[in-house]
Amino acid sequence: MSVFPRVIPVLLVSEGYLVKPVKFSGERYIGDPINAVRIFNEKQVDELVVLDIDAAVKGTDPDHRLIEEIASEAFMPVAYGGGVRTSEQARRITGIGIEKIVLNTAAFETPALVTEIAELLGSSSTVVSIDAKRRITGGYETYSRRASRKTGLSPVDAAKRAVELGAGELIVSSIDRESTFSGYDLKLVASVAEAVEVPVIALGGASGLNDFAAALQAGASAVAAGSLFVLNGKHRAVLITYPGQAEIRSLRPS
Structure with missing residues (x-):
């Protein structure tokens, strides 16, 4: 088992395209998600998360064609979320070759599904x-449906319930920080990490290695980022990047 922290790119897709919203609002076209997967293969990424950000809002099913393409191209384990409303859909997706199912809207609106899938x-x-x-x-x-609907739960309560239902891992995302490059919400990350025993992945706001280190110090088991790995420079030009192995090793607690 690797002793190095997990650093996870998150690809957001909508209607088959790679996009990037800011604070969960609007979306900028980035390109082809399959091309991004191929580049991440070359950069030896250990793990990838792919989220269809509109499926739950629009009530559409998972895009199995896209999922099959991603699974066939990816050299790393992939977690997929978006539009999963039944355990049969989850079974089909993992049968294609996806390792993990990510639930957001369904976890709050039909919580029994978490248990069924687990x-x-x-x-x-x-x-x-x-x-x-x-x-x-x-x-x-906390919110569901692409941050458009309040769940009535605090992040800590939502985390505890998710674990009780059977979730083995949590992604904790700051809506306020998403795509802002202003750093993770460390208070949010710490509060959830302290409340549960399962791994917590921090997401939303990362601008570089210092933010990764801060989130890990705050209690995150892994760190994730979207914009940081697909946008580059002052003008946020599209460029797929990922830290080198030496940089990731430097995040290991001494």
Whole structure:
């Protein structure tokens, strides 16, 4: 088992295209997700997350054609989320070659599905994504449906419930920080990591290695980023990047 921290690119797709919103709003066309997967292969990425950001909002099924293409091209384990509403859909997706299923909207609207998928595929293949935003009055609120619907749960309560239902891993994403390059919300990450025993992946706001290190220090088991790995420079030009192995090794706690 690797002792190095997991550094995970997150690809957001909509209607088959790679896109990048800011704070979960709007979206900028980035390119072909398959091309991004191929580049990440070359860069020896250890793990990848692919999320269809509109499937739950539009009520569409997972794009099995795209998923099959990704699974056939990826040299690394892939987690997929977006539009999964039944355990049969989850079974089909993992049968294609995807390792993990990521649930967000369904985890809040039909929580029993988390348990069904965990029992079918195992907790290690069942991931719940928690999208959180700071309240003006203090604390946090969690959202589903691409940050358009409040769940009524705090991130800590959402995390605890997800684990009780069977989730073996959590992605904790800051809506306020997404695509801002302003650093992770470390308070959010720490609060969830302290509340559960399963791995917590920090997402939203990373600008570089220092942010990765800070999130790991705050209790995250792994770090993830979207914009950092697909946009580059002051003008945010499209460029697929990933840190070298020496840089990732430098994140290992001393």
